[in-house]
Structures are given as C-alpha cells and as structure tokens.
Amino acid sequence: MAKKIYLVRHGEADSNAGGFFAGWKDVPLTPLGHQQALLLSRRLLHEPIGKAYCSDLLRAKQTLEAISVKCPVEYSQALREKNYGELEGVKWEENEKKYEKYHLDSSARAPGGENNEDVQRRVCEYFEKTILNSPEDQVLVVSHHGPLVLFACHMLGMPVSNWRRLRLGNCGLSVFSKEGKTWRMTLWNSLSHYGLENFRPLLASERR
Numbered sequence: 001m002a003k004k005i006y007l008v009r010h011g012e013a014d015s016n017a018g019g020f021f022a023g024w025k026d027v028p029l030t031p032l033g034h035q036q037a038l039l040l041s042r043r044l045l046h047e048p049i050g051k052a053y054c055s056d057l058l059r060a061k062q063t064l065e066a067i068s069v070k071c072p073v074e075y076s077q078a079l080r081e082k083n084y085g086e087l088e089g090v091k092w093e094e095n096e097k098k099y100e101k102y103h104l105d106s107s108a109r110a111p112g113g114e115n116n117e118d119v120q121r122r123v124c125e126y127f128e129k130t131i132l133n134s135p136e137d138q139v140l141v142v143s144h145h146g147p148l149v150l151f152a153c154h155m156l157g158m159p160v161s162n163w164r165r166l167r168l169g170n171c172g173l174s175v176f177s178k179e180g181k182t183w184r185m186t187l188w189n190s191l192s193h194y195g196l197e198n199f200r201p202l203l204a205s206e207r208r
Contacts, residue, residue, distance in 0.1 A: 002134040006049065007151075007174040008067070008142045011036040013059040016170065019093030021102070023084040023113065023146075026058045029066075033059070036171040036194070037066030043173065043193035044069060050136025055079040055143045063171065064142045071140075078126035081144035085113025106160045116160050120150040127151060148174065155183055 011033030015022030029037070049071050054064045056075040064073065084090075084102065087110040092099040101108040106116035114122075123143075131139060141148070149166045153159070155176060158166075168174070168189050175187035 001178075002132055002136060002139050003178045004138040005131065005176045006044065006047065006138070006140045007148050007176070008040065008063065008140065009145055009148055009168040009170060009172050010055075010059045010063040010142060011066070012170040015059075018091070020089055020091040021084040021087045021099075021110075023081040023088060024057070025088045029059050029062045033170060034062070034066055037063045039193050039195075040171045040173060041067045041069075044140070047138065049138050049140045051134055052140040052142065053079065053131055053134075054141070055081070055147075057081070057144075060142045060144065064140075067140075067142070069140055071136075074130075076126060076130075078122055079141070079143040079147055082116065082119045082146045083112075083114045085110040087111075087113065104164060106163055116146065116150055116163060119146055120154060120160055123147040123151050124154050152176075152185065152188075156185060 011029045013022065013029055013033055014027040015025070017030050044067060049069050051071050052064060052069055052073045054060050054073060054075050056077050057080055060079070061075070087099070087102065102110055109115035131141060145168050148168055149163050150160065152166055152174070153163050166188070169191055172189040172191055173187065173193065174185070174189060176183050177186045
C-alpha cells in the first residue's frame with residue numbers, strides 16, 4: 001500500500017502562456033515548461049519512487065518524460081484537467097470578467113463540460129481504487145491544477161467551495177504521507193527546486 005504520494009502539476013503549457021481554456025485540449029509544454037520539469041527532476045532524482053501515475057494529456061506526459069523517473073508508468077484519463085466543453089480553446093484573458101466564474105466558482109460548468117464536483121468525484125475515485133492501493137511504498141502523480149487541488153481538498157476535509165485557498169504553480173511539488181492510518185499533507189506547492197536565482201524568471205509568466 002502506498003505510504004507517500006508525490007503530486008506534481010505539469011510545467012507551463014501553451015494554454016497557460018496563451019491564456020485560453022485547455023482542460024481536455026491537448027497542448028504541449030512551452031520551452032519554459034520543459035525547463036521547469038528538468039529542474040524538478042533534480043529534486044526527485046534520489047527519491048525511491050516505485051510507480052508513476054500520469055494524466056494522458058500531452059502536457060502531463062511531457063512533464064513526466066522530462067522528470068525522467070525510472071519506474072513503471074500508468075496513464076489515465078481520470079487524471080485529466082476539468083473538461084471545459086464548448087469553451088475549450090477559447091481565450092479567457094480577452095474577457096476575464098466574462099469567464100471569471102469558471103476559474104473561481106466550484107459549481108460553474110461550461111456547456112458540455114464539468115464542474116469541480118464532477119472533477120473531484122472522478123479523480124478521488126481513481127485515487128481510492130488505484131493510487132492509494134498501489135503496492136509500491138512511494139508513488140508519483142503528474143496531473144493538473146484542478147485535479148490535484150481538489151484531491152487535496154478531499155484529503156484535508158475541505159469543502160470544494162474553498163478550493164481556491166490552495167494553489168499550485170507549474171511543476172509545484174506536493175507530498176502526502178501516511179502516518180499510521182492517517183494521511184497528512186507534509187509539503188504543498190514547493191518550488192524550491194527552481195533555486196533563488198531562477199525563481200522569478202521561471203514563474204514570471206505563471207497563469208491560471
């Protein structure tokens with residue numbers, strides 16, 4: 001049974017830099033996103049990770065490839081970002097007021113898409129059935145901002161409506177550790193792998 005779970009949000013993607021919705025839309029990492037993932041790989045280099053679980057979307061896959069953890073990998077649609085339905089590919093930054101609710105309101109659902117309750121149900125079901133029951137002691141999960149934050153809300157007993165109290169930067173590292181029968185958050189959104197010199201430029205273009 002898993003005793004330690006490393007959670008990683010993917011590196012900066014074209015959608016983050018371009019300010020458009022790309023929940024299930026397959027977009028690649030930017031050059032900055034690749035650099036962020038390579039820096040994170042140094043942080044995880046000596047961790048005894050036995051298996052990795054990854055969203056099947058390109059930006060997550062590229063992040064995992066750059067991290068280069070030597071272990072079996074399972075890709076899953078269950079770890080995808082929220083589906084924005086008819087808004088996929090729409091530039092939210094051109095009218096932030098109009099689209100603000102889809103970033104802030106946990107119950108808001110774009111036409112043909114999901115809301116946060118849908119995402120949390122999907123993600124937590126996968127964690128409960130697969131990741132938490134992994135035979136490896138330490139596992140890595142590479143996913144997206146929404147799924148990881150909503151999983152953390154579930155583990156901490158926080159209502160979904162408070163989800164914006166937790167934020168993850170691109171390639172932010174978080175850890176949940178099991179102590180006895182209790183799961184505890186022992187690290188959240190660590191960006192220390194960027195180093196003091198690289199911290200500002202690597203986060204300069206951080207978007208929603």
